[in-house]
Amino acid sequence: MTHTLFIAGDSTAALKGAAEKPMTGWGEYLQAHFGSSIEVDNRAINGRSTKTFLAEGRLAHIAHDMQAGDYMFIQFGHNDGKIDDPARYTNPDLDYRSNLIQFIECARGRGGVPVLLSSVSRRRFTVDGHLDPLAVGPYPEAMKQVAAQTQTPLLDIFEASQQLYNTLGEHESKKLFIHLPDKTHPNYPNGIIDDTHFSDVGARQIADLVANAIHQSNAPSLSRLRQHLKGDFL
Template sequence: MLETSMMNQTNTSPNASSERELIVLVGDSTVTGKSRDKDQAGWGWALQQWTTDDIEVINTAVGGRSSRSFRSEGRWDDALKLTPDWIFIQFGHNDQKGKGPERESAPETDYRDHLRRYIQEAREHGAQPILVTPVCRRTYSVDGTLRDSLAPYAESVRIVAQEMQVPHIDLHNYSLNQLAQITDKEAIQRFSPEGTTDRTHFSLSASRIVAQWVLNLLEVEVPELASHFIRPNEVLNQE
């Protein structure tokens, strides 16, 4: 499914205060901000709304981008110029075969090399990288089981994270487990943008659910960073 371009949140200026830590989000449309004209947003949109006063989140994720094209278009350089303290990196959906040579990366080779380079360059710029495995697509087989086309990319993230000693948020495995507990019909009702049967992107309300998953995992992997976020009660009640 072709990822559509998304409009990022308006908060895109460099971190103005030396006392505030800055997180920069890098990724595709499952991460990015609210769509201009429809009920659609990535999990980064919700995450930005839950920060405390001592941290800022800038979302540079853009729909349709892969670990290859985000760099080739100069977007990674722009993210580094923001001088972040932390960089969340999630790719995979558009690295898959069939997305075209300007985006594709094989999970066991090029994709891993791209992640390694992102990590190295983030560190060179004084930022702490955090890898995020790609959130699972909501595609079910006839027998009702969830199909998992992104597993090789998720496994590569885990391998590179261990190899280069960086934290990783296993959003793929977490989302797989959550979605396996519901039906295809329920997944459309709870997660798809209004009026669609989209099995990749999220409605605004679903963006909050997935951002909640990210924070659940962050509380385990990087608890000192998770403490900078406060989820509203109505979101907590959905757990």
């Protein structure tokens, strides 16, 4: 029997069009970690916070298609923190948490399994060469607290991605992101330095981190999903 794994999230996970390449969302490579019994349906959208995802009815669309036994992977935070944009901003101690609970209750109400993924980290090194523990503000910690409060499985992708960047180092970790000089790609004729969005290489590695986190999770509600993983894991 086939089950669907829905991704609800922002541009770090979203499918990128031809005009955005080589920028790539990690959700584009998650399917490669599963056999045909799990179908990844990537509903992540550029620029969305929990607030706008809900306001646009995108969670309702997932709920319409969700069947018992399906999974909902929930990863936000980057746009929730845009305090200068009231349409997207959410207070990490208030509406961000209540919005996440809406996602969780929606999935459970459909007989599905909600899974929280803490925000994948921006590549942000401090002047002394250390990774900024607040690279996505307080949102990863807020999500952890919601996971504990609601007894929802958590995949700590913020911590895993920070470990990856730290292992690679400040210079080599640039290869995971969109760093292009002038006139090297027609989509970015003026060049681009973007430490939030991933290159193809970076998206693949973040998808690897997500698959590893599933493999390492001891959450009972993920036991069946773990059985559908393929490949080698750390």
